[in-house]
Amino acid sequence: MHTISPNDLSILLLEPSDTQRKIIMSHLNQEGINSIQTAASISEAKEVIGRHKPDLIVSALHFNDGEAIDLLHFIKGHRDYQDIQFMLVSSECRREQLEIFRQSGVIAILPKPFNSEHLATALNSTVDLINHEELDLSHFDVHNLRVLVVDDSRLARNVIKRTIGNLGIKLITEAVDGEEAISLMQQHMFDLVITDYNMPSVDGLALTQYIRNESTQSHIPILMVSSEANDTHLSNVSSAGVNALCDKPFEPKLVKQILYQLLEE
Numbered sequence: 001m002h003t004i005s006p007n008d009l010s011i012l013l014l015e016p017s018d019t020q021r022k023i024i025m026s027h028l029n030q031e032g033i034n035s036i037q038t039a040a041s042i043s044e045a046k047e048v049i050g051r052h053k054p055d056l057i058v059s060a061l062h063f064n065d066g067e068a069i070d071l072l073h074f075i076k077g078h079r080d081y082q083d084i085q086f087m088l089v090s091s092e093c094r095r096e097q098l099e100i101f102r103q104s105g106v107i108a109i110l111p112k113p114f115n116s117e118h119l120a121t122a123l124n125s126t127v128d129l130i131n132h133e134e135l136d137l138s139h140f141d142v143h144n145l146r147v148l149v150v151d152d153s154r155l156a157r158n159v160i161k162r163t164i165g166n167l168g169i170k171l172i173t174e175a176v177d178g179e180e181a182i183s184l185m186q187q188h189m190f191d192l193v194i195t196d197y198n199m200p201s202v203d204g205l206a207l208t209q210y211i212r213n214e215s216t217q218s219h220i221p222i223l224m225v226s227s228e229a230n231d232t233h234l235s236n237v238s239s240a241g242v243n244a245l246c247d248k249p250f251e252p253k254l255v256k257q258i259l260y261q262l263l264e265e
Contacts, residue, residue: 003131006123007032012054014038014045014071015089016063020112024058024089027119042066046074054084056107056126061090072104076155083162085126089114095227102227102248105159109249121251128252134168135256137263140191142168145263149174150181150195150207151225156248160194160225163252167259178202182210185217192263197226197237205237212241221262225250 011028013036015021021038028036037054039045042065045057057075059068068088075081088101091112098109107129108122135142147169151157161172173188175181177199193211197204204224212218224237227248237245244258 003133004127006120006127007034009033009056009123009126010035010037010052010054012037012039012045012048012057014040014042014057014059014063014068016040016060020060023113027114027116028058030116031119031123033123042071045071049075049081049084053081055130056085056087056123058087058089061088061092069100069104072101072106076104076158082158085129087122087126099227103153103156105153105155106249124253125249125251128256129162129166132166132168133256135260135263137260140263143170145169145192146171146188146190147173147192147194148181148184148190150176150178150193150199150204152177152196152199156196156225159249163250163255164194164259166252167256178204178207178210181207182215185211185215189217190220192221192223192259194223194225197224204242205240208237208240208242223255223258223262 011033013021013024015024025036037048039048041063059071061068072086075084085107087108087110088106089110089112092098101109107125110118110122147164149157149160149172157174173184175184179202195204195207208222211220211222221243223244223246224242225246225248243262246255246258
């Protein structure tokens, strides 16, 4: 199978400021990216996408005709555009303002100004989602691996499914929160649980406690995917029995490394 590299990517740069657009284009050029379309508004971006679908959208936060989240929801809700990756570039640093992007499955959130390392990581993550490289496991046939994905965000579940699907995992069951996950685990056996931390009803911590203390699958590996940076929360889930933690937005390469370690133990 032909695999692509970062300089093969087709990018739509969405930025209302001419100055910022030139700066970001310069950074992209330095990373070897030459296929770059530009737009200054949400409506113009939709027109560009309709003419030539990019692999990745690099977007600012605010526009005269809307917000970046409007375009993100547009592409994730359109069957033909769902596989377009989305990178936010913003000077916004308030967690509550950025949380909706983390939960919606963006590939990266870069600060203004960002450095070349931040950009290279995001570009490589995009490439990892486009390319397919199966997990080579000693104890499992990756195609028979049964994974339960638990997240109240449909967009986040879709990103997780696509990421692990690219690794060859096909037997994926979804749950919208910990309560549904518990019900499913009472009826089915799984080889791995990937769960969000913040969820209504039964959150990731309570789900982990149930699995470790009450379920018949108490030794199943648990990967928690969370945008939480609170040390107390992280300490609680670790002591409850989570095997690994991964940030939102996460890097596919890192997810692959974590899953390999969890499933080869």
